[in-house]
Amino acid sequence: MALLNKIAAVIVTFNRSAKLMKVLDALQRQTLAPEIILVVDNASTDDTMALVEARAKEMPSIRYLRLPKNIGGAGGFHEGIKAAYEQGANYFWISDDDAYPEPDAIRKLLDALHEFESNHQWRPSFACSRVEWIDGGLCEMNTPRAVWDWARFLRPEKPWALVDSCSFVSVLIPRWAVQEHGLPIADYFIWFDDAEYTRRLSKSYPGIFCPESRVIHDTPDNRGVNFGLIDEKSLWKFKYGARNETSFRRREQGLPGVMAYAYGVHQQMKRGDVSWKLRGQIFRAILRGVAFRPRIVKV
Amino acid sequence: MYNVHDVPVAVSPEASKRLQAEIEHIIGIYRVLYPTENLDIFLYEGNNPIWGRPSIHEGKAVLQPAHLSPEFLGRMECPGTDRAGPVITIFVSIPREASPGEVKRQDPDWRPVRPLGALYAAAPILYEDIRYRAEMRRKRLAEKRHQYVSLPFSRGSSLLPAVPEPDSDKAPAILIGMHWLEVGGAEKLGLDSIHWALEAGLRVFVVAGVPSLQRLASKLPDRPDVTFIRLDRYLPDDQWPRYLENLIRAENIRVVHNHHCRQLYDALPQIRVMTPWVKTIDSTHVVEYADGGFPRISGVWSNYIDIHHVISRQLANYYRDHFQVLHNVVLGRMLDPRDDRKVLPPISMQTAQNSLHISFIGRMYYQKRPIVLAEILKSLTGWAKKADIDLRATIVGEGPYLAPLTQLLRRLGLLDRVTLEPADCDVPALLDRSDILLLPSNNEGLALVCYEAVEHGCIPISTDVGAQNEIIPEDLLLPLSPRETVSTCTGIVERLWRDRDFLDRQKAALHAAWARLSADPTAKEALMPHYRDAAGTVGKG
Numbered sequence: 119m120a121l122l123n124k125i126a127a128v129i130v131t132f133n134r135s136a137k138l139m140k141v142l143d144a145l146q147r148q149t150l151a152p153e154i155i156l157v158v159d160n161a162s163t164d165d166t167m168a169l170v171e172a173r174a175k176e177m178p179s180i181r182y183l184r185l186p187k188n189i190g191g192a193g194g195f196h197e198g199i200k201a202a203y204e205q206g207a208n209y210f211w212i213s214d215d216d217a218y219p220e221p222d223a224i225r226k227l228l229d230a231l232h233e234f235e236s237n238h239q240w241r242p243s244f245a246c247s248r249v250e251w252i253d254g255g256l257c258e259m260n261t262p263r264a265v266w267d268w269a270r271f272l273r274p275e276k277p278w279a280l281v282d283s284c285s286f287v288s289v290l291i292p293r294w295a296v297q298e299h300g301l302p303i304a305d306y307f308i309w310f311d312d313a314e315y316t317r318r319l320s321k322s323y324p325g326i327f328c329p330e331s332r333v334i335h336d337t338p339d340n341r342g343v344n345f346g347l348i349d350e351k352s353l354w355k356f357k358y359g360a361r362n363e364t365s366f367r368r369r370e371q372g373l374p375g376v377m378a379y380a381y382g383v384h385q386q387m388k389r390g391d392v393s394w395k396l397r398g399q400i401f402r403a404i405l406r407g408v409a410f411r412p413r414i415v416k417v
Numbered sequence: 418m419y420n421v422h423d424v425p426v427a428v429s430p431e432a433s434k435r436l437q438a439e440i441e442h443i444i445g446i447y448r449v450l451y452p453t454e455n456l457d458i459f460l461y462e463g464n465n466p467i468w469g470r471p472s473i474h475e476g477k478a479v480l481q482p483a484h485l486s487p488e489f490l491g492r493m494e495c496p497g498t499d500r501a502g503p504v505i506t507i508f509v510s511i512p513r514e515a516s517p518g519e520v521k522r523q524d525p526d527w528r529p530v531r532p533l534g535a536l537y538a539a540a541p542i543l544y545e546d547i548r549y550r551a552e553m554r555r556k557r558l559a560e561k562r563h564q565y566v567s568l569p570f571s572r573g574s575s576l577l578p579a580v581p582e583p584d585s586d587k588a589p590a591i592l593i594g595m596h597w598l599e600v601g602g603a604e605k606l607g608l609d610s611i612h613w614a615l616e617a618g619l620r621v622f623v624v625a626g627v628p629s630l631q632r633l634a635s636k637l638p639d640r641p642d643v644t645f646i647r648l649d650r651y652l653p654d655d656q657w658p659r660y661l662e663n664l665i666r667a668e669n670i671r672v673v674h675n676h677h678c679r680q681l682y683d684a685l686p687q688i689r690v691m692t693p694w695v696k697t698i699d700s701t702h703v704v705e706y707a708d709g710g711f712p713r714i715s716g717v718w719s720n721y722i723d724i725h726h727v728i729s730r731q732l733a734n735y736y737r738d739h740f741q742v743l744h745n746v747v748l749g750r751m752l753d754p755r756d757d758r759k760v761l762p763p764i765s766m767q768t769a770q771n772s773l774h775i776s777f778i779g780r781m782y783y784q785k786r787p788i789v790l791a792e793i794l795k796s797l798t799g800w801a802k803k804a805d806i807d808l809r810a811t812i813v814g815e816g817p818y819l820a821p822l823t824q825l826l827r828r829l830g831l832l833d834r835v836t837l838e839p840a841d842c843d844v845p846a847l848l849d850r851s852d853i854l855l856l857p858s859n860n861e862g863l864a865l866v867c868y869e870a871v872e873h874g875c876i877p878i879s880t881d882v883g884a885q886n887e888i889i890p891e892d893l894l895l896p897l898s899p900r901e902t903v904s905t906c907t908g909i910v911e912r913l914w915r916d917r918d919f920l921d922r923q924k925a926a927l928h929a930a931w932a933r934l935s936a937d938p939t940a941k942e943a944l945m946p947h948y949r950d951a952a953g954t955v956g957k958g
């Protein structure tokens with residue numbers, strides 16, 4: 119069982135100062151306060167810096183890492199976890215700038231990790247919260263992926279399912295996992311960085327989903343990741359997603375994995391009646407992903 | 418008791434007295450480091466006035482002929498609490514007394530580096546340009562060559578017992594670490610903070626990191642509650658952490674305030690773990706181009722430091738931008754106590770006036786770029802001659818560049834227009850009669866002389882370095898490249914003399930900048946709460 123519990127919260131933000139302040143409010147109310155709250159600012163052009171500076175006067179745990187340019191959520195989490203690691207954190211609580219943890223969310227994640235290790239001797243590589251949308255329902259885009267024997271240690275009083283993937287919205291990662299598997303891939307820029315990273319961590323041992331730890335994700339709408347939902351506005355994100363997941367599949371499963379993925383994307387777009395023009399762009403992104411082999415940076 | 422060799426009859430009483438005093442000082446230092454051990458001290462006559470070349474051997478000495486060199490003065494035994502206990506052997510020289518020449522001159526006269534001597538003789542500004550380019554290259558490489566990550570500091574687990582704070586019957590004290598006790602901005606703040614600590618009710622211990630004659634030691638308050646410990650002379654660097662831990666415990670030190678003392682930074686792990694109740698403060702001034710200087714060192718140690726005191730907003734931003742630190746950076750300007758009734762005199766310069774008085778005030782070191790100053794004066798004199806203006810200049814300062822500057826001014830034919838004054842001249846009176854203050858520095862923290870210039874109705878013009886833009890309006894800032902410094906400065910002075918709107922705008926901007934700075938907290942205001950808190954005199958006026 120781990121004896122040292124220095125937690126660093128890593129929040130990546132870009133031009134959402136009002137929501138970020140609500141995240142800091144939520145962190146201030148935590149029953150287990152992170153020793154470091156690292157705000158990673160992706161070169162915001164709004165009043166983020168001024169508000170964080172003012173907030174730091176009353177919250178001494180705040181650190182502020184301003185990146186010279188916007189390197190996407192993936193780059194932000196890469197830099198943030200790296201900086202927090204260098205600061206000697208024993209756990210990294212990773213989350214978005216629009217996700218508000220309930221007061222006991224972090225404590226419950228840490229308790230779950232400790233208790234799971236004590237009871238079962240296995241070391242989960244992360245613990246993730248139940249992410250709810252603002253209406254209290256499950257937030258579609260933040261649904262963790264269960265492993266085949268997800269129910270192995272699940273008990274009515276300890277409903278911790280084994281998962282091998284989750285989003286960067288309220289996930290607690292122990293230091294050993296970062297030490298062993300390195301940092302999220304910054305080159306992904308956006309989308310699939312969290313899924314790739316947590317799946318990489320899961321190679322040691324899966325993570326655990328802790329529904330008793332809750333966080334509210336304040337997104338404009340509650341939509342999952344489905345290529346049938348592509349429109350002109352969201353196309354750029356889906357292109358990153360397609361390229362990144364293809365790259366991951368190529369690395370982990372080879373070309374058959376890429377083929378299976380491409381087929382799945384095709385089916386989703388077909389069902390969603392996505393225009394051929396947009397479909398073409400997604401397939402081109404998949405082709406780019408075949409050759410896209412970003413480096414995994416170790417700490 | 419220890420035995421001392423008989424003092425030869427030919428030795429003067431003063432020398433004997435000095436020897437005894439130094440020996441007492443050495444024993445005092447090593448008794449703190451080794452409170453119970455038997456000390457075996459081998460003393461030598463030093464051949465330099467600064468450093469005692471101390472070395473320690475934990476155990477009994479195994480003597481060799483080299484230990485009995487011609488400089489060998491003798492041996493002293495200082496018994497510990499147990500005669501049969503461990504023995505510590507110390508080898509240390511007593512530095513000789515400095516000669517009057519050494520006391521007067523801290524550094525030898527500056528000379529150009531040998532391969533470029535001919536270039537300097539032919540075109541001093543080109544020599545400066547090469548030096549500038551070399552420095553900018555070092556600046557570019559600094560981020561790669563030096564660490565910009567704060568060292569982690571784990572406070573450990575609460576499952577293990579905390580270090581108990583010992584009871585002490587001594588009055589609370591502060592340890593003030595200085596780079597050295599020589600003239601400089603950080604040292605001025607260090608001396609000020611000694612006075613403020615005394616005012617707060619703390620006893621003061623002072624140490625310096627760099628061996629030197631410590632000429633400012635004579636400026637320390639002559640009081641029994643101020644002690645200057647010559648660790649710079651007599652203690653090896655690697656023993657500072659243990660020494661300081663013992664001193665903190667023995668003397669009830671509650672605060673450690675670091676003014677650019679490297680060894681004190683290196684002692685922070687020892688202080689934080691062994692004496693965690695001690696508050697640690699540091700003050701920083703200038704970001705050096707080559708390696709970031711003390712602000713970078715301070716940022717690297719940030720997790721071990723409770724309060725970072727900075728003298729400018731630029732430095733506060735430096736901590737934020739390089740080390741993500743916001744919460745414990747405290748701005749405290751190096752200004753005199755606030756006086757809300759103070760009314761600024763009007764700035765004296767007028768357009769098209771017949772005469773112009775330009776001043777320079779600063780130490781004659783490369784940092785102030787005296788060679789560039791001479792080139793500016795040459796350029797201005799040429800312009801003034803054409804415009805039929807009686808231009809005069811006064812240069813105040815001492816240091817290794819004084820002689821080469823004088824020589825250069827003579828070569829440029831400027832000595833009849835330039836007056837050289839010593840550092841202790843009447844600066845306020847000079848600023849009162851000056852129209853413009855020039856500061857073409859290579860680097861600065863925030864030069865207070867610019868602030869003083871405004872208070873005396875004088876217009877400061879400075880290079881855009883450090884936090885100078887916090888007091889100097891944008892239109893009066895000079896680029897750093899030497900040739901551009903010269904040409905831009907001449908252009909600004911010419912425009913101030915010719916363009917009334919421009920002059921009025923600059924006067925208004927200078928007064929506004931002065932007011933902004935004056936509204937910020939002073940260093941005393943930033944530090945005194947911590948001193949009073951440590952002294953237990955909070956709220957006692």
